[in-house]
Amino acid sequence: MFKKAATKAMEFISTARAPPPAAPYSQAIKANGFLHISGQVPLTPENKMVEGDIQAKSQQCFDNLRAILQAGGCSPKDIVKINIYTNDITNFKSVNEVYVKFFEDHRPARSFVAVKALPLNADVEIEATALVPENN
Template identity: 50%
Template sequence: MQIVSTDRAPQAIGPYSQAIASEGWLHTSGQIPLTAAGEKVAGDIATQTEQVFDNLEAVLAAGGAALAQVVSVNVYMTDLGEFAQMNEVFARRFGGHRPARSTVQVAALPTGARVEIAAVARLIR
């Protein structure tokens, strides 16, 4: 098992790692709309989702993976009424790749975020 870390994404805000690589798999922690410097990104759900994907791609790259290797994703949103806008960003960022996905509404997310995304990728070496 290997801890994966990058300064191109926000550092963990608790006792966890940005990602863990284990036995050919990369498990990312949930990414929220913070800049790499740890500043909260304000704006609508599309803006926040774009930042989440920037963070997710940085963590995946640090672990030797890319969005094309993601096999499953968990999306947490504070308002499923914003699903269509989040989904537009999600579809564009993944392109033709379609990982398995769960999307759930939650009461709240850290730092007042509106969206959080965690992913599992298959490492190809």
């Protein structure tokens, strides 16, 4: 007979330092020792789409991730998996330049995928899963 594993309750994470969800979802969910962060498009906390090049847009996505990570008791070094979606694969090099600055020497598992379209007509969307430090 198998014993059912004990699970921790889900905690909904939200911060005003990142844009509000654009649809019926949470900015992040903390559950079973992980923080699952919903995809972030280049919206400011004031819910305005960032203008400019793909690096400026990617930077806003990473800024949003950082704010949500902090709200969930994590940092970029706690990220174990990150998924990057773009509407143009030629953005790969430019997004990577911002990515390296965000992570410094940390290298989580990653996917980088070109898609036909993204929500709100965004050029880039980034989601992540982080391991929550034991004291959080």
